[in-house]
Amino acid sequence: MENSGGIQASLPGRYATALFELARDAKAIDKVEASLATVRAALDQSADFKMLTTSPLIARGAAIRAVEAVATMLKLDPTTAKFLGVLAENRRLGQLPATIRAFRQLAANFRGETTAEVTSAHALTTDQVTALKQSLRQRVGREVSVDLSVDPSLLGGLVVRIGSQMIDSSIKTRLNTLAHAMKVGG
Numbered sequence: 001m002e003n004s005g006g007i008q009a010s011l012p013g014r015y016a017t018a019l020f021e022l023a024r025d026a027k028a029i030d031k032v033e034a035s036l037a038t039v040r041a042a043l044d045q046s047a048d049f050k051m052l053t054t055s056p057l058i059a060r061g062a063a064i065r066a067v068e069a070v071a072t073m074l075k076l077d078p079t080t081a082k083f084l085g086v087l088a089e090n091r092r093l094g095q096l097p098a099t100i101r102a103f104r105q106l107a108a109n110f111r112g113e114t115t116a117e118v119t120s121a122h123a124l125t126t127d128q129v130t131a132l133k134q135s136l137r138q139r140v141g142r143e144v145s146v147d148l149s150v151d152p153s154l155l156g157g158l159v160v161r162i163g164s165q166m167i168d169s170s171i172k173t174r175l176n177t178l179a180h181a182m183k184v185g186g
Contacts, residue, residue: 012095016102019083024110028079032106035080036100042074043097044150053093063088104147113143117161121154121170136162 022034044048052058067088073080087093101117108115108166116136118124124132130145138145138176155171159172 007090011092012098012108013102015083015087015092015095015099016106019079019103020097020106020110022079022083025108026079029107031077032080032083033104035074035076036103038074038076039080039084039096040100042070049137053096060089060091063091064092066091101147104145108128108145111143111145113145114140114162115147115149116144117147119149119151119154119159121150121152121156123150124148132158136160 020029020031021065025030043053046104049070051072052063058066064085067084068081071084076084081097084093087096087099105115113135118132129148133146136146144162153172155175157170157172157174159170159173160165
């Protein structure tokens with residue numbers, strides 16, 4: 001759970017903890033986690049859905065109705081669908097990405113796993129994700145669940161965060177390092 005300073009950092013953690021406890025009590029952690037992965041993918045792929053979650057101009061009632069429609073369309077489990085409704089009602093849909101990350105971390109900890117946040121320039125294939133998990137498992141010595149996101153500005157490569165450790169093999173960082181070295185050396 002995020003706990004790096006201030007109420008803003010802890011708000012997604014509180015929401016994620018509440019959702020996790022509901023999912024655990026209903027023995028639905030895997031279902032909720034799968035639904036949240038679907039929501040995360042929808043946020044990455046749909047500009048309209050992302051705008052719904054971030055725009056302060058959308059009225060509370062309209063946001064609630066829109067989230068209910070999205071939950072039905074994405075076939076989300078009832079716990080996650082209801083949770084999205086609560087976020088919409090409380091005008092906290094903007095906290096959704098951080099809440100999903102915090103939930104995944106709680107679920108991984110519950111299973112005895114470590115969570116790695118992986119950002120790539122392009123979506124990874126199933127085989128690439130499997131190979132990445134295996135490599136990370138060897139590095140950290142325990143099972144690793146990955147939270148995948150895409151950032152085309154990386155150009156290529158990966159940025160992996162495990163706790164406070166970061167592995168940045170992105171082309172963007174390499175080019176920036178090269179450009180800096182040329183300025184300093186030239």
